Amino acid sequence: MNRLEAKDVLRWVLDHIVWFILFIVLAVFSLTVKGFAQWDIYRNIFYHAVFVGILAVAEALCIISKEMDLSVESVLGLAAVVTAYLTGTSTDASGLMLNGYLVLGIVVIIGVVIGLFNGFLIINMRISSFIVTLAGYLIFRAVGLILTHGYGVVKLRPELLAVARTNVGPIPVMILIMVGIYAFFFIFLTRTRFGKYIYLVGDNRTASYNAGIRVDRVLLGVFVLSGVLAAFAGWLIAARTNGSSPGIGTGMLFEAMAAVVIGGVSMQGGIGNLTGVFAGAVLLSALSTAVSILGIPPFFMNIFRGGFIIVAVVLDAVISRLRPRLM
Amino acid sequence: MNGAEGNTPVLEVKNVKKSFGKVEALKEVSFEVHKGDVLGLLGDNGAGKSTLIKIIAGNHRADDGEIFLEGKKVEFSSPAESRAAGIETVYQNSPVCENASVSANFFIGRELCGRFPLFRLLKEGAMQKQTRKVMTDMVINVPSVKTKVGLLSGGQRQAIVLGRFFHWGGKLALLDEPFAALGVAESKNGLRFIKELGSRGLPIVLITHNIEYALQVANKFVILRHGLVAGKGLIAEVTADDLVSMITGAINVNQ
Numbered sequence A: 001m002n003r004l005e006a007k008d009v010l011r012w013v014l015d016h017i018v019w020f021i022l023f024i025v026l027a028v029f030s031l032t033v034k035g036f037a038q039w040d041i042y043r044n045i046f047y048h049a050v051f052v053g054i055l056a057v058a059e060a061l062c063i064i065s066k067e068m069d070l071s072v073e074s075v076l077g078l079a080a081v082v083t084a085y086l087t088g089t090s091t092d093a094s095g096l097m098l099n100g101y102l103v104l105g106i107v108v109i110i111g112v113v114i115g116l117f118n119g120f121l122i123i124n125m126r127i128s129s130f131i132v133t134l135a136g137y138l139i140f141r142a143v144g145l146i147l148t149h150g151y152g153v154v155k156l157r158p159e160l161l162a163v164a165r166t167n168v169g170p171i172p173v174m175i176l177i178m179v180g181i182y183a184f185f186f187i188f189l190t191r192t193r194f195g196k197y198i199y200l201v202g203d204n205r206t207a208s209y210n211a212g213i214r215v216d217r218v219l220l221g222v223f224v225l226s227g228v229l230a231a232f233a234g235w236l237i238a239a240r241t242n243g244s245s246p247g248i249g250t251g252m253l254f255e256a257m258a259a260v261v262i263g264g265v266s267m268q269g270g271i272g273n274l275t276g277v278f279a280g281a282v283l284l285s286a287l288s289t290a291v292s293i294l295g296i297p298p299f300f301m302n303i304f305r306g307g308f309i310i311v312a313v314v315l316d317a318v319i320s321r322l323r324p325r326l327m
Numbered sequence B: 001m002n003g004a005e006g007n008t009p010v011l012e013v014k015n016v017k018k019s020f021g022k023v024e025a026l027k028e029v030s031f032e033v034h035k036g037d038v039l040g041l042l043g044d045n046g047a048g049k050s051t052l053i054k055i056i057a058g059n060h061r062a063d064d065g066e067i068f069l070e071g072k073k074v075e076f077s078s079p080a081e082s083r084a085a086g087i088e089t090v091y092q093n094s095p096v097c098e099n100a101s102v103s104a105n106f107f108i109g110r111e112l113c114g115r116f117p118l119f120r121l122l123k124e125g126a127m128q129k130q131t132r133k134v135m136t137d138m139v140i141n142v143p144s145v146k147t148k149v150g151l152l153s154g155g156q157r158q159a160i161v162l163g164r165f166f167h168w169g170g171k172l173a174l175l176d177e178p179f180a181a182l183g184v185a186e187s188k189n190g191l192r193f194i195k196e197l198g199s200r201g202l203p204i205v206l207i208t209h210n211i212e213y214a215l216q217v218a219n220k221f222v223i224l225r226h227g228l229v230a231g232k233g234l235i236a237e238v239t240a241d242d243l244v245s246m247i248t249g250a251i252n253v254n255q
Helices: A002-013 A019-034 A039-064 A072-087 A102-126 A131-145 A158-166 A173-191 A193-203 A205-210 A217-243 A251-260 A274-294 A298-325 B047-054 B079-083 B102-106 B124-137 B154-167 B186-197 B210-216 B240-248
Strands: B011-020 B023-033 B037-041 B065-068 B072-073 B087-090 B172-174 B204-207 B222-226 B228-234
Touching: A002 A019, A002 B210, A019 A274, A019 A298, A039 A173, A039 A193, A039 A217, A039 A251, A072 A102, A072 A131, A072 A217, A072 A251, A102 A158, A102 A217, A102 B222, A131 B228, A158 A173, A158 A205, A158 A217, A173 A193, A173 A217, A173 A274, A193 A205, A193 A217, A193 B079, A205 A217, A205 B079, A251 A274, A251 A298, A251 B023, A274 A298, B011 B047, B011 B228, B023 B047, B037 B047, B037 B186, B037 B210, B037 B240, B047 B172, B047 B204, B079 B087, B087 B154, B102 B124, B102 B154, B102 B204, B124 B154, B154 B186, B186 B204, B186 B210, B204 B210, B210 B240, B222 B240, B228 B240
Parallel strands: B037 B204, B037 B222, B087 B172, B172 B204
Antiparallel strands: B011 B023, B011 B065, B065 B072, B222 B228
């Protein structure tokens, strides 16, 4: 009996290994990096993780279903540009100065349309999601640039600024929004039928199809959710930066991918959970915060990110081999 | 165990022919499967067993002849159609969701869940309970219904696939060399399980070239040789030597 419990504990630890790594890294930084162990720094780490964190949810949904979405970063960029263009008060904006929440609706619709577009090409035209969303990665960024002729737009309407600046107690609303998204999609993936289908379809498409699951609908849903999440993150980042620059969010795709992989979502499909992805996003954010506090040149950042990806994948391989012995 | 006289057979294959180019894979094959039958479909490599099974399962279409399922003529143009009609083919590597639990695989496509649209909450506890009950009832040995299927043995997986099919009201199981990849102990378990399902009334066609297996679980046999039925009857009335003779052609009922 005792032995059985020890195995259960070990299995639980292995399943949540990224959380242990996160706590160790935070502890090490807090003890060794001067000025790290304070509330403001921790708040910044979470604030900084919001956009990559939300993109990582989108990416996790796709990768669990054994697809991928390389367009999330550019969808974020496009949504940010559209938000700034429609609500901005500077000269390069549209001059419409629409209400920020109306624009949120518009941006969500853009996300849905992009998701349907990606989904149509991937499911109905049977083109690999890598190719389709790689094209999307190029196209959606360019559409944003064309819209504002490559200029940045600044000074958005006050209701958008409020989203970025309001706190609930000591916690910024932005962080609560991210946590809310994670909580919602965690329940969605683990407790609802559609969420479970995302896992099953990613795990074995033939078995899912044979069982009568409408695989194409599940995948379409995944790409629409991915588009909407990315667009929403774009709206948030426009609010945060009080505008949008042409290159807004550049590089976030690979950070989001890194968070997903570090968080234990497997490229095999059908494996992984959002708690791990959340920890992965926070871990990457903590890392860049530590690097900037320490004054290490920022171009070292990607070496650390890459290093964590390799550590995560090696750990995953080791754990997969251990698991059968822990039954 | 034999189906009562006058009963419509669950499956009736009537004068089925199939050629691939100039190769006559099936020259003319007829047989019946009744409720309660475990039919051993025997034959050497190239005798036409696989072609026949693929025609019944909808992978191929027969050039000529008819197939009746529960008395109704059927013409499947895809495996999906035959599956929808209640025919399941189990191969040595039947697809399962390896990273999903036993209960998830058992309820796949039939999840118990709430009615709230777009956010249908799963009734996980109820599904696990029901799966546990069925596994116990059918004597399928799994460590727990929460165990990932990928961690189970090939035999356990097949048992889950087959048990699931039977539980949800499947009409006819086609087992295509199910033991090819299994060890001795596993095959023994598999045979016991086939017998168990047979005795519960699930008609099974067991395709194998292992005569021992057929003798142990089947009550009827059909032997194919060069695309023709080289013999059929009740297992109880033949010996292993008889079966071998018919498979190799030492006895030829067509002459």
